[in-house]
Amino acid sequence: xxxxxxxxxxxxxxxxxxxxxxxxxxxxxxxxxxxxxxxxxxxxxxxxxxxxxxxxxxxxxxxxxxxxxxxxxxxxxxxxx
Amino acid sequence: xxxxxxxxxxxxxxxxxxxxxxxxxxxxxxxxxxxxxxxxxxxxxxxxxxxxxxxxxxxxxxxxxxxxxxxxxxxxxxxxxxxxxxxxxxxxxxxxxxxxxxxxxxxxxxxxxxxxxxxxxxxxxxxxxxxxxxxxxxxxxxxxxxxxxxxxxxxxxxxx
Numbered sequence: 001x002x003x004x005x006x007x008x009x010x011x012x013x014x015x016x017x018x019x020x021x022x023x024x025x026x027x028x029x030x031x032x033x034x035x036x037x038x039x040x041x042x043x044x045x046x047x048x049x050x051x052x053x054x055x056x057x058x059x060x061x062x063x064x065x066x067x068x069x070x071x072x073x074x075x076x077x078x079x080x081x
Numbered sequence: 082x083x084x085x086x087x088x089x090x091x092x093x094x095x096x097x098x099x100x101x102x103x104x105x106x107x108x109x110x111x112x113x114x115x116x117x118x119x120x121x122x123x124x125x126x127x128x129x130x131x132x133x134x135x136x137x138x139x140x141x142x143x144x145x146x147x148x149x150x151x152x153x154x155x156x157x158x159x160x161x162x163x164x165x166x167x168x169x170x171x172x173x174x175x176x177x178x179x180x181x182x183x184x185x186x187x188x189x190x191x192x193x194x195x196x197x198x199x200x201x202x203x204x205x206x207x208x209x210x211x212x213x214x215x216x217x218x219x220x221x222x223x224x225x226x227x228x229x230x231x232x233x234x235x236x237x238x239x240x241x
Binding site: 041050051052053057 | 118120121122123151152153154172175176190191192193194201203205206219221225230231
């Protein structure tokens with residue numbers, strides 16, 4: 001991980017096409033302005049990590065792909081409402 | 082049974098439309114779908130298909146089109162979550178070539194705990210597909226704070 005210090009309004013350029021600027025510093029909160037090509041996804045780290053963990057938990061090993069019967073029944077009941 | 086799902090664009094460019102949709106053809110006709118960037122944490126999960134067993138409906142499986150590929154449980158998206166209004170950013174919509182809500186097909190990944198049989202569904206990061214191109218990506222919705230990545234599906238719980 002590259003660590004460097006910037007003051008407000010200073011920035012970094014990544015890969016020639018991604019720019020991160022320190023837009024504002026307010027106490028312990030730093031506001032970042034990020035410019036990147038639209039195919040580059042940008043997420044708050046904790047949100048990304050939680051989605052990744054969720055995907056990992058959802059991955060089914062071959063042979064373990066049966067949907068629990070109770071789940072199907074439960075969802076059917078909800079549908080009927 | 083028909084429910085509405087609203088797709089709301091980012092505030093900078095507002096496109097708000099409701100879509101009413103019965104069982105979606107995209108899921109049931111054996112379409113092959115592509116996720117050019119895979120999904121979060123699984124960038125190789127690109128060429129996939131939807132398969133299902135009658136007795137497991139409305140749950141289906143999304144799996145890689147190769148021998149030992151990854152597989153996820155996904156329910157048919159519409160009709161289960163009233164008020165599931167997703168806000169998808171303009172960038173994500175553009176990347177998928179989606180111009181209107183009718184072009185969108187959503188799938189949510191279900192995680193089942195093998196020990197307890199409890200299941201949760203990820204409402205915060207649906208798989209968003211363009212029905213015309215059959216391409217999609219996992220999108221972390223903009224109003225992510227309103228929906229859980231681990232929304233419980235257990236029958237005993239009354240959801241609000």
